[in-house]
Amino acid sequence: MPSLPFTLRQLEVFSSLATTRSFGRSAELLGISQASVSNQIKVLEEQLGVELFDRKPGRRPTLRAEGLAFLDDLRKFQIAGEVLAAHRRKNCEEVERKVRFKVLVGQGMFDAYVRRKLDQFFGAHPDIELEFEAQWPFGQLIRAVESGQFDFALINQRADHPVLNQFRELAMVRGGVYGHRKYAEGHDLPMTAEALNKLPFILPKATSKQEREVLRNYERHGIIPRHIIGHTQYYDVMAAMLDRGLGVASLSDAILPPAMRKDVIMLKSLEDWRMLYFRKDLGTDPNCNLVEDFLISSVLDDPDYPAIRRTRKTVPA
Template identity: 45%
Template sequence: MIRHLTSSNLIVRLKVPARLLVPGKRSNVCQGNDKSLSKSYNLTPEAIDRGGMAGLPFTLRQLEIFELLCDLQSFRRASEKLGISQASVSNQLKALERQLGVRLLRRESGRRPQLTREGAAFLADLGEFWRAAEALAAHRRDAAPAGAAALHLKLLVGNYLLRDHIRPKLDRFLELHPETQLDFTSPSISEEPHEMLARESYDLGLFHEPAGRPLGDGIRELARIRCGVYGNRSHLGAGNALLSVEQVGELPFLLPPAGTPYENLILAMLARNGIKPRTISGRSQYFDVMSAMFDRSEAVGVTLEPIVRSEHRNVALLYRLEDWRLAFYRNPRESDPRRREAEDFLISAVLKDPAFPVLEPDEHISAGD
């Protein structure tokens, strides 16, 4: 509960009823027998600015992950439940602890995560927070005009953006916006997003494309993404140095299916950098399959940094190619103001996910650099 806000710090006081500290009550991680806990968190303005909603030192996603960790007592099970990587779960928890300025869970190798005293206090108030949020959401639904038309939005979203970053968070959006229906379409390996936008009418879109491609009507760049030849880190030179054009060309390449637009795009990128693969070890349209083969040193190939699976720890960048962009599309011929809520959700679901790395401006590389 927020008790006092000054220009220099935010004091948050949390109290835990004794029942919450007994195993099996509220959370099976809670331990202890104190009658209550009271903890003050002194948060700097900088910490507040890095936080989530309206200056609060957390995001809804961080709270959801923290509560799920308390219930499941396992980073692996939490990641499986949410459909995201264990690294993403861990990064979200670390960000929450950093923003609060306290440690919420004790993590020790080979042991289940355990709530700290501060974590138990925070968990106790979290239940009140969710109940308040649900009450506020109910006001929104009650305030909607009787018979108000549902909002149907047709979205073009990249397959891996949808699977890894958007779908795991979609339930919360639909709970808050029950009148909105989102119909997702993902490009296949044989389809280019900008061509699909030219053929069909979509309300919103989120996808990857080469940064050197001219921006189409209604498309804007959200972020730059590292692209390159990836493979097992054992291929790297001394001191983990990147490979030369000649060295990369000698490695066995995994390519997209023959004759697809994506294969043509990849081969053109390699050719611009003077790379002509001598050995084609296989073909696949699935980026997670490619990542697994890179990890086992079975092949190398061109992919984007955010698509490399976090569990494939042996995969490394071998040769840097020109950047790609995360592109967002908004149909300029549609003007329903309710689209903004869906737009904000799509963008934040990706860009605020620690598991989606983006490049800083001084890291950008264009074709020919």
């Protein structure tokens, strides 16, 4: 096996900086100094032989084209690592005492809010094991929950779709076409569909059901993208492309990292998005309440979550 030109710690630091776009914030989240964050990135770039970030005095670091490509491949590397880790042999007694739950969650919500709080939850509740499946927030999520394979679900759904009885609405966030503020120059907001049609668009993975659903919804609003400059299945990559001014895309407000919300703005509002919660009937197991409280609070109690309405209910005792 060839030696890798990076360490897992360097990948962790890179992933954090790509999300926060702040050396100070990444240092705080990782529990290290800003100098250490800067040094880890510098060494990573030297080992790879490419510059991943544009770094200019007085401005936030932004991903270069090489950095966007590296971030995309890092997501695949992380998924492969999780698959390999699943081969770990567990002690029989540990298997006996652990309680396992399967959780479906929207990809953007998982990456931005849930994932970075998991270490605290697992540290406080070592006997609870959560298996997450993160997907894009489209119709197949509802069907996946109805299949009965998930114990919990925390997903987003466009507000123009009906809420099924087994789901509970927790919050509402804005949705629309987002892009760098440079695209709004010379235009009144919201931009017209005719003006948007001339802009470069970024879509979900090519030829996917998600892409077709996005295009159908655009058409309902008179938006017909004439210039599609790229596809990606990862929200963080899409957000980074918006931040670099490479194109525009349909998103919910909650997907954008706080550091990007100054430069990436809503160009035209579309449907708002509901955050929906599902919990299977698992009896009176108190562990269910712990999981429920964690899932809901990890999003709604996060100061960066831009809810325009919250309908959270108290977790049952």
